[in-house]
Amino acid sequence: MSQLVRVVTYNIHKGVRGVGPGRSLEIHNLGHAISRFGADLVCLQEVRKLHRREEKFFAHWPSVPQADFLAPEGYTAVYRTNAVTRHGEHGNAVLSRWPVVAHQHEDMSDHRFEQRGLLHAEMTVHGQSVHVLVVHLGLVRASRQRQLQQLCRYIAREIGPDAPLLVAGDFNEWGPLLERELGSAGLSSWRQKGYATFPSRLPLLQLDHVYARGLRPLRLEVPRGGRWTKMSDHLPLIAEFELPPRALPEPLAGAAQLASQMASKVQVITAMATPAGMLQAV
Numbered sequence: 001m002s003q004l005v006r007v008v009t010y011n012i013h014k015g016v017r018g019v020g021p022g023r024s025l026e027i028h029n030l031g032h033a034i035s036r037f038g039a040d041l042v043c044l045q046e047v048r049k050l051h052r053r054e055e056k057f058f059a060h061w062p063s064v065p066q067a068d069f070l071a072p073e074g075y076t077a078v079y080r081t082n083a084v085t086r087h088g089e090h091g092n093a094v095l096s097r098w099p100v101v102a103h104q105h106e107d108m109s110d111h112r113f114e115q116r117g118l119l120h121a122e123m124t125v126h127g128q129s130v131h132v133l134v135v136h137l138g139l140v141r142a143s144r145q146r147q148l149q150q151l152c153r154y155i156a157r158e159i160g161p162d163a164p165l166l167v168a169g170d171f172n173e174w175g176p177l178l179e180r181e182l183g184s185a186g187l188s189s190w191r192q193k194g195y196a197t198f199p200s201r202l203p204l205l206q207l208d209h210v211y212a213r214g215l216r217p218l219r220l221e222v223p224r225g226g227r228w229t230k231m232s233d234h235l236p237l238i239a240e241f242e243l244p245p246r247a248l249p250e251p252l253a254g255a256a257q258l259a260s261q262m263a264s265k266v267q268v269i270t271a272m273a274t275p276a277g278m279l280q281a282v
Contacts, residue, residue: 001245002242002243002244002245003125003126003242003243004218004240004241004242004243005040005041005125005126005130005166005215005240005241005242005243006037006038006039006040006041006238006239006240007039007040007041007042007043007166007168007210007238007239007240007241008034008037008039008041008042008043008236008237008238008239009042009043009044009045009134009168009169009170009208009209009210009236009237009239010034010042010043010044010045010208010232010234010236010237011044011045011046011136011170011207011208011232011233011234012026012027012030012044012045012046012047012066012070012231012232012234013026013046013231013232013233013234014046014047014048014051014054014066014090015027015030015047015048015066016054016058017230017231017232017233024230025058025060025061026230026231026232027061027062027066027069027070028060029227029230029231030070030231030232031069031070033227033228033231033236034070034072034095035072037236037238039095039097039238040096040097040098040125041094041095041096041097041098041123041125041132041166041168042070042075042094042095042096043092043093043094043132043134043168043169043210044067044070044092044093044094044095044134045092045134045135045136045169045170046090046136046170047065047066047067047070047079047090047091047092047093048065048066048088048089048090049065049066049067049079049081049088049089049090049091050065050088050089051087051088051090052087052088053087053088054087054088065079066093067079067093067095070093070095071095072095074097075095075096075097076095076096076099076100077093077094077095078093078094078095078096078100078103078119078121079091079092079093079119080092080093080103080104080105080117080119081105081117082115082116082117082136083115083116083117084115091105091117091119092117092118092119092134092135092136092169093119093134094119094121094132094134096121096123096132098123098124098125098126098130099123099124100121100122100123101122101123101124101129102121102122103119103120103121103122104120105117105118105119105120106118106120106150106154108135108137108147108150108151110138110140110143110146110147111138111140111143114138114139114140114143116135116136116137116138116147117136118133118134118135118151118154119133119134119135120132120133120154120158121134125164125243126243127246128164128243128246129163129164130163130164130165130166130215130243131159131163131164131165131166132165132166132167132168133151133154133155133165133166133167133168133169134168134169135147135151135167135168135169135170135171136169136170136172137169137170137171137172137173138172139172141173141177144171144172144173144177145177145181148177148178148181148182149181151167151181151182151185152181152182152184152185155167155185156185161186162214163214164212164213164214164215164243165187165212165213165214165215166210166211166212166215166241167182167187167210167211167212168209168210168211168239169208169209170207170208170234171207171208171209172207173207174205174206174207178209178211182211185213186213187211187212187213188211188212188213188217189209189210189211189212189217189239190217190218190219190220190239191217192220193206195220195221195222195237196222196235197222197234197235197236197237198233198234198235199233199234200228200229200231200232200233200234200235201229203222203224203235206237207234208234208235208236208237209237210237210239212241214243214244215241215242215243215244216241216242216244217239217240217241218240218241218242219239219240220237220238220239220240221237221238221239222235222236222237222238223235223236223238
């Protein structure tokens with residue numbers, strides 16, 4: 001039987017809204033919102049591991065890294081740093097309702113002015129191995145194209161062709177480039193338009209996406225309303241997929257079919273052995 005997989009991707013703007021002395025700490029509101037998504041996987045970008053200056057500025061700055069702080073009860077948080085700055089570091093994270101088997105990171109920086117990276121985690125979802133890549137691509141289009149090509153090479157090198165795969169994040173891209181590059185790796189997404197995620201106050205562009213291979217896209221949703229405009233400059237994107245049942249290897253599939261046939265024969269023989277069955281046989 002197929003299973004539903006609910007995925008959220010969200011650029012949280014480091015848990016802070018605005019700049020200067022008037023900026024506000026939104027990490028607590030973000031935690032409350034994430035706990036209500038009911039998601040299997042929450043893919044986050046611009047997540048602080050630490051920031052010494054903000055820790056001094058905000059009285060209620062969390063005492064643990066943001067990924068751990070945002071993980072709902074029972075979820076596993078996986079974080080890897082993309083950028084190291086003067087006061088701290090930030091990167092990508094995934095919060096998983098399902099057991100995490102392994103994770104790793106690859107540097108995707110295309111030039112010295114932007115530190116970018118890819119987070120790869122493997123989970124056991126509904127009894128199947130599912131690979132999840134969380135990305136945050138560059139601001140320059142030529143860089144994004146090279147990063148997408150690097151992403152496709154990574155997939156070919158690190159992930160089996162038949163393994164279910166999700167690629168989520170802030171791609172900073174809204175044109176046909178994504179479909180062209182990711183389509184070459186067998187990835188697809190929900191094709192209907194109208195799911196702009198940026199800027200949150202007046203969404204005009206869909207910069208955030210979830211692509212899949214081996215899962216069927218079912219629908220997208222972008223939460224809107226006053227509180228969502230205050231927590232980040234992006235809106236979250238919620239995507240639902242259907243995970244097909246795991247296909248058995250050919251020898252096992254043949255054995256399963258034979259077992260099913262034998263079970264049917266046993267049922268017939270058992271029926272004939274009952275008094276009613278004997279009368280029918282006569």
